[in-house]
Amino acid sequence: MNSAEKLLQLEQRMNSQVLGQEELVRMLIIALLCDGHVLLEGLPGLAKTRAVRELAEHIEGEFRRIQFTPDLLPSDITGSEIYQQNATREEDQFRFRPGPVFGNVILADEINRASARVQSALLEAMEERHVTVAGKTWPLPGVFMVLATQNPVDQEGTWPLPEAQLDRFLMKVLVDYPSKENEQKVMQLVRAEQQAKYQALANGESGQHDNPQSEATLTLSQQEIAASWQAISAVYVAPAIEEYIVNLINATRHPQSVSDTLASYIHIGVSPRGTLALERCAKAQAWLEGRDAVLPEDVRRIAPAVIRHRLMLSYQANADNRTADDVVNMLLDAVVA
Numbered sequence: 001m002n003s004a005e006k007l008l009q010l011e012q013r014m015n016s017q018v019l020g021q022e023e024l025v026r027m028l029i030i031a032l033l034c035d036g037h038v039l040l041e042g043l044p045g046l047a048k049t050r051a052v053r054e055l056a057e058h059i060e061g062e063f064r065r066i067q068f069t070p071d072l073l074p075s076d077i078t079g080s081e082i083y084q085q086n087a088t089r090e091e092d093q094f095r096f097r098p099g100p101v102f103g104n105v106i107l108a109d110e111i112n113r114a115s116a117r118v119q120s121a122l123l124e125a126m127e128e129r130h131v132t133v134a135g136k137t138w139p140l141p142g143v144f145m146v147l148a149t150q151n152p153v154d155q156e157g158t159w160p161l162p163e164a165q166l167d168r169f170l171m172k173v174l175v176d177y178p179s180k181e182n183e184q185k186v187m188q189l190v191r192a193e194q195q196a197k198y199q200a201l202a203n204g205e206s207g208q209h210d211n212p213q214s215e216a217t218l219t220l221s222q223q224e225i226a227a228s229w230q231a232i233s234a235v236y237v238a239p240a241i242e243e244y245i246v247n248l249i250n251a252t253r254h255p256q257s258v259s260d261t262l263a264s265y266i267h268i269g270v271s272p273r274g275t276l277a278l279e280r281c282a283k284a285q286a287w288l289e290g291r292d293a294v295l296p297e298d299v300r301r302i303a304p305a306v307i308r309h310r311l312m313l314s315y316q317a318n319a320d321n322r323t324a325d326d327v328v329n330m331l332l333d334a335v336v337a
Contacts, residue, residue, distance in 0.1 A: 020178025036170025061104030
């Protein structure tokens with residue numbers, strides 16, 4: 001089984017455990033293939049954390065969960081130096097104790113509930129892939145993903161993520177309610193998991209493995225993930241597709257060249273980081289579909305997740321009840337491949 005087949009099998013496995021969230025699962029797989037980070041936004045109880053845990057369960061490495069709260073400190077994320085009282089040499093008196101950011105899959109749960117000072121502790125880790133503490137730099141693992149969640153409502157006691165940090169997320173995925181049919185399947189799935197868990201506890205077992213498919217876990221090694229990165233880097237992007245991507249991004253910076261309506265809705269456009277992210281994600285989408293070249297539909301499929309959090313909308317857009325996705329759709333309709 002090659003890497004692409006294994007990842008498609010992983011996607012199928014996740015869809016069987018995270019019901020009704022196929023778009024969320026596909027975006028998580030693409031982010032893994034692009035070596036990027038994802039911001040998940042949705043109301044409580046929509047399986048954001050479950051999806052992250054399900055992905056982490058199938059990746060070789062360490063999963064770390066950080067619950068962001070108002071009293072969290074930066075050192076609670078990055079780690080800190082600990083004084084060694086019995087050290088014989090002066091250089092051994094302080095030892096670095098790594099924080100939870102030193103993992104492979106990091107769940108930053110409710111990231112907007114911590115102060116800006118704490119949020120900034122992730123900036124260096126997400127972009128440079130290392131952490132600096134007390135003047136020393138400590139590298140992070142090769143496979144390193146930050147999957148952050150936030151609630152779009154209940155904004156009391158929260159700190160909105162600054163644009164500089166939002167731009168470091170490869171994608172922003174909006175998680176919506178499942179359909180009625182899928183919600184009924186969710187009840188049946190959770191009921192089966194609870195029965196298995198309670199049966200295990202009644203038999204004197206730990207009850208930790210409440211996933212009925214945990215016995216047949218599909219695990220991606222870090223070497224396989226790196227091989228996938230290499231394969232995706234070789235996916236061909238034709239000059240016409242490159243021009244299409246650049247035109248899409250450029251239209252967010254000069255919307256007046258597209259239409260007066262679009263110009264009235266966009267305050268600040270997308271940075272060059274968005275251009276690179278759109279190309280990388282389109283290549284991963286094409287690779288998952290079994291193609292060795294990017295098509296315009298790959299770009300259009302991935303564009304909302306890549307662009308929506310990088311746009312700054314104007315007051316006019318808010319007054320007209322226009323969302324970032326509305327503006328992205330206007331862009332996709334106006335800019336022709």
